[in-house]
Amino acid sequence: MSSPLIRKxxxxxxxxxKALIIVIVALCWCIIAITSPVGAVKVLDxxxxxxxxxxxxxxxxxxxxxxxxxxxxxxxxxxxxxxVAERIYHKHDNLIVGxxxxxxxxxxxxxxxxxxxxxxxxxxxxxRITYRGGRSEESIVAFANRLQGPTVNEVGGCQQLNEAINTxxxxxxxxxxxxxxxxxxxFQSLALAYKSTHWFYQYLGNCSNLFQGEGLYLLKxxxxxxxxxxxxxxxxxxxxxxxxxxxxxxxxxxxxxxxxKSTIVEWLARESFPVYGQISFRNIERVLATxxxxxxxxxxxxxxxxxxTKTSREFFKRFELLARDYANSNDDDEIIFGWSSDLELLEYxxxxxxxxxxxxxxxxxxxxxHLMLSNDSDLVEEASRRSDKDVDKIDEKLLEKLHxxxxxxxxxxxxxxxxxxxxxxxxxHAVWRYVMGNINKFSNMYRANPLLVSVIFGFPSLIIIFxxxxxCFYQGRDADDDDEGYSEDEFEDDYENRRLIVDGNHLKxx
Numbered sequence: 330m331s332s333p334l335i336r337k338x339x340x341x342x343x344x345x346x347k348a349l350i351i352v353i354v355a356l357c358w359c360i361i362a363i364t365s366p367v368g369a370v371k372v373l374d375x376x377x378x379x380x381x382x383x384x385x386x387x388x389x390x391x392x393x394x395x396x397x398x399x400x401x402x403x404x405x406x407x408x409x410x411x412x413v414a415e416r417i418y419h420k421h422d423n424l425i426v427g428x429x430x431x432x433x434x435x436x437x438x439x440x441x442x443x444x445x446x447x448x449x450x451x452x453x454x455x456x457r458i459t460y461r462g463g464r465s466e467e468s469i470v471a472f473a474n475r476l477q478g479p480t481v482n483e484v485g486g487c488q489q490l491n492e493a494i495n496t497x498x499x500x501x502x503x504x505x506x507x508x509x510x511x512x513x514x515x516f517q518s519l520a521l522a523y524k525s526t527h528w529f530y531q532y533l534g535n536c537s538n539l540f541q542g543e544g545l546y547l548l549k550x551x552x553x554x555x556x557x558x559x560x561x562x563x564x565x566x567x568x569x570x571x572x573x574x575x576x577x578x579x580x581x582x583x584x585x586x587x588x589x590k591s592t593i594v595e596w597l598a599r600e601s602f603p604v605y606g607q608i609s610f611r612n613i614e615r616v617l618a619t620x621x622x623x624x625x626x627x628x629x630x631x632x633x634x635x636x637x638t639k640t641s642r643e644f645f646k647r648f649e650l651l652a653r654d655y656a657n658s659n660d661d662d663e664i665i666f667g668w669s670s671d672l673e674l675l676e677y678x679x680x681x682x683x684x685x686x687x688x689x690x691x692x693x694x695x696x697x698x699h700l701m702l703s704n705d706s707d708l709v710e711e712a713s714r715r716s717d718k719d720v721d722k723i724d725e726k727l728l729e730k731l732h733x734x735x736x737x738x739x740x741x742x743x744x745x746x747x748x749x750x751x752x753x754x755x756x757x758h759a760v761w762r763y764v765m766g767n768i769n770k771f772s773n774m775y776r777a778n779p780l781l782v783s784v785i786f787g788f789p790s791l792i793i794i795f796x797x798x799x800x801c802f803y804q805g806r807d808a809d810d811d812d813e814g815y816s817e818d819e820f821e822d823d824y825e826n827r828r829l830i831v832d833g834n835h836l837k838x839x
Contacts, residue, residue, distance in 0.1 A: 371414040373427035376434045383452060391452040392417065392473050394428040395438050399778045400446040406464055410449075413469045421477050451476050451525070458525045463609045471497065472525060480520045481529045487536040493528065494539075494548050498603045500528045502546045512545055512560065515593050527601060545593070551604045551649075553657045561592050605652040608667040610674050617694045622664045622743055624736075629686040630670045637670070640724040644687040644731060651733045664740065673769055679752060680761050687727060689736055691743050696758065697750035701739055702730060 375382070375393065383391060394410055396403035414426040431438040431446065441450055441457060449460035449469065458476060462468040481503075484490050493500055501520075505513040520529040540546045545558040599619050608616065608625050616623055626648040628641035637645060645668060652666035669675060675683055675690060679698055683690075689701040742748040752758065775782045 371418040371426060372411060373425060375427040375429045375437075377437055379427075379429060379434075379437050380440060383454075387454060388423060390421075390424045390477065391450075392424060392426045393441075393450050393452060395431055395441065395443040395446065395448045395450065396428060397431050397446045399432075399781050402464075403447045406447050409464065409466050409469070412466050413473070416466075416470055417473055421473070424473060424477055460525070461611050462526070463607050463611060465607070475524055475526075475528060480524055481517065481531050484530055484532045486534065487539065490530065490532055490536060490539060490548075493530060494550055497528045498550045498606070499601060500530050500548050501597070501601070502540065502548055503529075503531045504533060504540060504546070505543050506533050511589055512558070512593075515590050516545055518590070519593060519597070523597070527597075547597075547600050549604055549656075551653045551656065556600050558593060558596050561588060602665050602667075604656045605649045605666050605668065608669040608674070609671055613674065613678075616665055616667070617692065617696075619665065620663075620694050622740075623692040624664060624666050624740060625675075625690050625692065626666075626668045627672075627675060627683060627686050627688040627690060628668055628670045640727065641670070641687050644728060647728075647731075647733060648689075648736075651736060663744070677762055677766055677769070680758065680765060685727065687731060689731060689739070691739065691748065693750065696752055696754040698752050699739070699743070699748050699750050701736070702727070 372394075379391075379393070383389075392413075394406070396406075410426075410428070417424055417426055429437055431443060441452075443450075449472075451458045451460065451473065453476070460469065460472050462472055482493070484493060490502070501516075503513060503516045505516070507513060516529070523529075539548060540555045540557070547556040547558075549556075598615065599621075602616060602619075608623070626644060628645060629638045630636055630641065631638065648666070648668065655664060655666065672683055672686075678692065678696055679690075679700065683700070685702045691699045691701070739748065771782075771786075
C-alpha cells in the first residue's frame with residue numbers, strides 16, 4: 330500500500346514540471362513575437378547573386394531596398410519597410426521584397442546605380458524603376474501596387490471612380506472613347522511614363538458630379554471640382570511669304586504632337602499635387618518648380634513611432650480644413666498647401682533652427698521664406714522655460730496665434746507682395762546649405778553608429794593632425810645648433826689636430 334502513496338506525488342510533480350516547461354516555452358515565443366519587427370521574416374536578405382536570381386526567375390518582380398548599416402535614415406526606414414513587406418506578402422504572390430547591404434555587396438549596388446541610402450528599386454526583368462516618393466508605409470505600398478497593376482485601370486461606374494479617388498488621393502482620368510484621338514494617344518504614353526508616380530484611369534460613362542464631357546481630367550480627394558486639360562490653340566498657318574518649302578509633309582503634324590505632349594506634361598507637373606500633401610526632400614524641388622506659393626504646416630512627431638504629438642495632430646486637422654476651403658474656392662490657383670514634420674528639410678531651407686512647432690512657413694520658388702512664428706517670438710523664450718504643467722498653456726497660445734484667420738491674413742499679404750521674406754538661393758546661400766547639409770549628414774551618421782563613425786573619421790583625422798604638426802610646428806635638432814659658439818680659430822686648431830692624428834696612424838702602419 331505504500332508504493333502507490335509514493336508514486337502519486339511523483340506523477341503530479343512530473344505533470345507540474347511539464348506544464349511549467351510548456352508555459353515557459355509559450356512565454357518565450359510570445360516575447361519573441363512581440364519584440365520581433367512585424368514583417369521582418371518577409372524581407373529577404375539578398376547579396377551578390379541578386380542579378381542571377383532575377384535572370385533565373387523572370388516571372389517574379391522585385392522590390393529591393395539598398396542600404397548601409399551606418400545610415401541613420403536607413404535605420405528609421407527599417408520598421409516601415411518591414412510593414413510594407415508584410416502587406417505586400419499577403420497581396421502579391423509574384424512580388425519579392427528584399428534588401429541589400431551595400432557594405433557587403435557593393436558590386437550589386439554599383440550594378441543598379443545606387444548612389445545614396447536608402448534607395449528602393451522596383452525590378453521587373455530588365456526594367457528598373459527607382460522609388461522617389463516619401464518614406465511613409467502608404468506611399469511605398471502604393472508605389473508597389475501601381476507597378477504591379479495595369480498601366481491604365483478601367484472602372485465600371487461612378488461609385489468605383491469615387492472609391493479610387495478616395496483611396497489614392499489623386500487620379501488622372503481619360504473619358505475619350507476615340508482611340509485615334511490625339512489626347513487619348515498621349516494619355517496612353519503618359520501612363521507608361523508616369524505609372525510609378527500616378528494612378529491612371531479610364532471611364533467612358535458619365536458622372537456629372539465629377540466631370541463634364543469628354544476630355545482629360547485630374548480628380549483629387551477633397552476637391553469638389555475637376556481640373557480639365559485644355560489643349561493649346563492650334564498654331565495658325567504661316568502666310569505664303571513666311572512659308573518655306575519642306576521635304577516632309579508630316580512636319581507640321583510632328584510639331585503639333587510634340588507641342589501637345591509637352592503641354593500635357595507641363596499641365597500634369599503643375600497640377601498633380603494633392604489638396605494637402607506631405608512635403609519632403611523628394612518632392613520639394615518639383616513643388617517649387619511650379620512657381621506657385623507653397624504654404625506648409627510644420628508639425629512635430631514622436632520619431633520612433635512617427636506619430637504626431639497631440640498639438641500637431643489638432644493643428645493638422647485645422648490646417649487641412651483651411652487647405653480644402655482654398656482648394657474649393659477660386660483663390661488656390663497659385664497656392665499649394667502641404668505639411669511636413671521633417672525639420673532637417675525645413676532648416677536646410679531656412680539655414681537656421683526652427684524653435685517653435687507647430688508653425689507655418691511660406692516658401693517661394695527661389696527659396697525665400699517667411700516663418701509665421703519667427704524664432705525671435707516671445708513664445709520661444711516662454712517655451713524654453715516651461716515646465717510640464719505649462720505645456721498645455723503654451724500649446725493653446727501656439728494654436729491661437731496659428732488660427733485660420735491669422736494664416737489667411739499672412740497668405741493675403743504674400744499674394745499682394747506685402748510679406749517680408751528671408752533667405753534666398755544666391756551663391757552664398759547655396760554654399761552655406763551645402764555645408765549645413767553635410768554637417769547634418771555627419772551628425773545623423775554619428776547618432777546611428779557612433780563607434781563606427783568615430784573609427785572611420787577619427788583615426789584618419791588624427792593622422793592628418795599628426796602630419797601637419799610634425800611638418801609645421803615640430804622643431805628637430807638643427808645642424809647649426811652643434812656649431813653654436815664654435816669660432817673659426819677653434820675650427821682650424823681642431824682640423825689640424827685631427828690631421829696630425831690621421832698622419833700619425835699612417836706612420837705607425839708603415
